[in-house]
Amino acid sequence: MNEPLLLTAFRTINAAILVYFLLLSLSYVLFIILSLAGFFRYQNLVTHVQFKEMFHLPSVKPVSLIAPAFNEAGTIIESVQSLLSLEYPVYEVIVVNDGSTDHTLDLLIRHFRLTRSQRIFRKVLETRPIRGIYVSPSQPKLVVVDKENGRKADALNAGLNVSRYPLFCAIDSDSLLEKDALLKIARPFLEDPGRTVAAGGIIRLINGCRIEYGQVTQVGLPLKPLILFQTVEYFRAFLGGRIGLNAMRSLLIISGAFGFFRKDVVLKCGGYRTRTVGEDMDLTIRMHKYLKEKKIPYRLAFIPDPICWTEGPESLKFLSRQRKRWQRGSIEALFHNRRMIFNPRYGIVGLFAVPFYLIFETLGPLIEIMGYVIFLYFLLSGRINHPFVLLFFLVAVVFGITLSLFSVLIEEYSPHRFRSVKDVFLLILFAFLENLGYRQYMAFVRAMGFIDMIRGKKEWGRMERKGFGR
Numbered sequence: 001m002n003e004p005l006l007l008t009a010f011r012t013i014n015a016a017i018l019v020y021f022l023l024l025s026l027s028y029v030l031f032i033i034l035s036l037a038g039f040f041r042y043q044n045l046v047t048h049v050q051f052k053e054m055f056h057l058p059s060v061k062p063v064s065l066i067a068p069a070f071n072e073a074g075t076i077i078e079s080v081q082s083l084l085s086l087e088y089p090v091y092e093v094i095v096v097n098d099g100s101t102d103h104t105l106d107l108l109i110r111h112f113r114l115t116r117s118q119r120i121f122r123k124v125l126e127t128r129p130i131r132g133i134y135v136s137p138s139q140p141k142l143v144v145v146d147k148e149n150g151r152k153a154d155a156l157n158a159g160l161n162v163s164r165y166p167l168f169c170a171i172d173s174d175s176l177l178e179k180d181a182l183l184k185i186a187r188p189f190l191e192d193p194g195r196t197v198a199a200g201g202i203i204r205l206i207n208g209c210r211i212e213y214g215q216v217t218q219v220g221l222p223l224k225p226l227i228l229f230q231t232v233e234y235f236r237a238f239l240g241g242r243i244g245l246n247a248m249r250s251l252l253i254i255s256g257a258f259g260f261f262r263k264d265v266v267l268k269c270g271g272y273r274t275r276t277v278g279e280d281m282d283l284t285i286r287m288h289k290y291l292k293e294k295k296i297p298y299r300l301a302f303i304p305d306p307i308c309w310t311e312g313p314e315s316l317k318f319l320s321r322q323r324k325r326w327q328r329g330s331i332e333a334l335f336h337n338r339r340m341i342f343n344p345r346y347g348i349v350g351l352f353a354v355p356f357y358l359i360f361e362t363l364g365p366l367i368e369i370m371g372y373v374i375f376l377y378f379l380l381s382g383r384i385n386h387p388f389v390l391l392f393f394l395v396a397v398v399f400g401i402t403l404s405l406f407s408v409l410i411e412e413y414s415p416h417r418f419r420s421v422k423d424v425f426l427l428i429l430f431a432f433l434e435n436l437g438y439r440q441y442m443a444f445v446r447a448m449g450f451i452d453m454i455r456g457k458k459e460w461g462r463m464e465r466k467g468f469g470r
Helices: 001-048 051-056 076-086 104-112 150-161 181-185 187-191 226-248 262-267 277-294 314-338 344-362 364-381 387-414 422-453
Strands: 063-070 091-098 128-137 142-147 167-173 176-179 196-205 210-212 217-218 258-262 299-308
Touching: 001 226, 001 299, 001 344, 001 364, 001 387, 063 076, 063 150, 076 091, 076 104, 076 167, 076 210, 076 258, 091 104, 104 364, 128 258, 142 150, 150 167, 150 277, 167 364, 176 364, 181 187, 181 196, 181 299, 187 299, 187 314, 187 344, 196 226, 196 277, 210 344, 226 387, 226 422, 258 262, 262 277, 277 299, 277 314, 299 387, 314 344, 314 422, 344 364, 364 422, 387 422
Parallel strands: 063 091, 063 167, 091 142, 196 299
Antiparallel strands: 128 142, 167 258, 176 299, 196 258, 210 217
């Protein structure tokens, strides 16, 4: 290809990339505006609502908490104790030991004095064989299911089979819920019980927090750059993204770390798909699909309150592994539900939500890296395209910093705002720094998720856990 033609091609790609990033940035500005409005509405609501009064409402339905566990010996006891101490009228805790190769099951048996049960259940969903069901004489709400390894989706399906109540809550076994978490997330089911089919809450990183007896007693930040970057990233994703998407009825992910569902709807959708590592996004999309096709009025809700705490990876190795898996999960979920893309049959979900996730969230890393490659080409060849450099910096970096700062601002109005001036300063500082290296690295990692997908990688990948120290 001759040089003038090559330069023309690069300039055309430049223009396309700039338009892409401008549309992406404007979309997130809209989400931020909607998130601010939605968050302040929620704050106004909770000041007039006493959640503990909900105990006495007859419409509060019992719920089954399902916590899949695979090699969680470091956190399992604290996590289960946290679940058993939640404030909710009637609930059960179903821990599904998914073929752990460490001492997860032994710890549970010894600590809670578990004994084998002859509990009868209906096998609605196909799963790997269950080896045993255990109950605790001292903790009647606790049920432990021991099964052969089938990964997280299979474990959730096993928990659904064993569960007894009309609502269920999926939670990661390495996470901690606040005592009033179930009451808060159940609110949409009380306000609009006929239409509400699912609700999700915000996930917060527990690294650097003080934990006593399975509860976060003091919110803090560790002096670890990788965790600080992730903290800002989580704020932007949940406070600056999902609240806005929820306002547009375009929520496509009820997080697998903490999601609340109507069991009958999930079973009609076939439960969790076991052929994907993005089972939470896949289930949310299939719920949209099923309810739209059946023309059933429904509502998915997002609760802007930090109610679930989880441990973030503290090394690049495990963080990269996690993000590549998330990227594969998004690709798989969108691929399995590709019929919905730009399909008016599915309303705003098909015409906006699914295409947005495909074009901007899933393909975003590849397009972003392409922009950096073109920038480096002009830089190394001595043909600096100053308008492109300036506009690309403004759109790709300045907008990113602004969005992160607004997300931190929303966080400062949340019930668990950081009380230390040092912590607030660190959040603001890393809201700037995140867009000057970390974001670019994450784009590269997520692009590698495409390569893993093409190679047919199916492994979940081992994650390192430090555990919940007091």
